[in-house]
Amino acid sequence: MTQQTVAMLGTGKMGEAVLAGLLRSGRSADRLLVTVRRPARGAELTEKYGVTVVTTAEAAERADVLAIGTKPQDAGALLDEIRPSLAPGKLVVSLCAGLPTSFFATRLPEGTPVIRVMTNTPALVGQAMTAISPGAHATDEHLAVAEQMFTPLGATVRVPESQQDAVTALSGSGPAYFYLIAEAMIEAGVLLGLPRQVAHELIVQTAIGSATMLRDSGDHPVKLREAVTSPAGTTIAAVRELEKHGVRAALLDALEAARDRAREIAGQAL
């Protein structure tokens, strides 16, 4: 199948992760366009990935798929730039947290197909989790294009758009929670007297091992945790402290706050 040309409009942390993931999965650099605000950033991306830097108008004319990689707060201004140059038949794929597909539809020519995705930074290493939702004018064919784009970057799932703010709280922001926990566990290793590098290695490999078991065993996390927790042993002493400090409740509150923030961002942008 001929590769479609994808333009990343706004290539920051997430846009770059998707770009790198696409290249890593075999997409040709001459099928990738990027837009940037700072020329130095454009030069950096060209040097690193061999992609072509274009203006927003050029991207709207040349690309088959326009991926919106700006912050949600900057998307409205970007759409104002895109609208005059957007030929019919282009697919718009939003990476933006919070913004509904209707935000794009009302700012683009009538009938423009829009797909909302929520991916995450492990796209950089082929381990993204991407949730895909069609907007009003997106057909199965458009969904297939989005899936063709994101499946090589990791796993994909289709969800109703009404679930996207929850997805954002779970898997969009999710890597940050795991990194924060890893960071804290490494600090704990240092507190217990281990050299920082050793603590780092122990925690990274423990995270990889635990994640691999979670994925490959198919077992519920409770079962996996119970297998580690020996009667009157060390793990239960730690688990008691985690429960005493409300880690479970903190996570429930944290993810609800992330979901609420996605809604708030959308409310401010509309």
Ligand SMILES: NC(=O)C1=CN([C@@H]2O[C@H](COP(=O)(O)OP(=O)(O)OC[C@H]3O[C@@H](n4cnc5c(N)ncnc54)[C@H](O)[C@@H]3O)[C@@H](O)[C@H]2O)C=CC1
């Ligand atoms: N960082 C992450 O892990 C995730 C981010 N997202 C979404 O991805 C989007 C980008 O987030 P980040 O990469 O973290 O932010 P970022 O601030 O690193 O990147 C945004 C980029 O867009 C550029 N930009 C803004 N307006 C522009 C314009 N008119 N033309 C060209 N470039 C423009 C900025 O210069 C910046 O480089 C957001 O909408 C966010 O909700 C979604 C999932 C995960």
Ligand SMILES: O=C(O)[C@@H]1CCC=N1
């Ligand atoms: O923090 C944010 O708003 C973005 C969306 C999901 C992850 N990062």
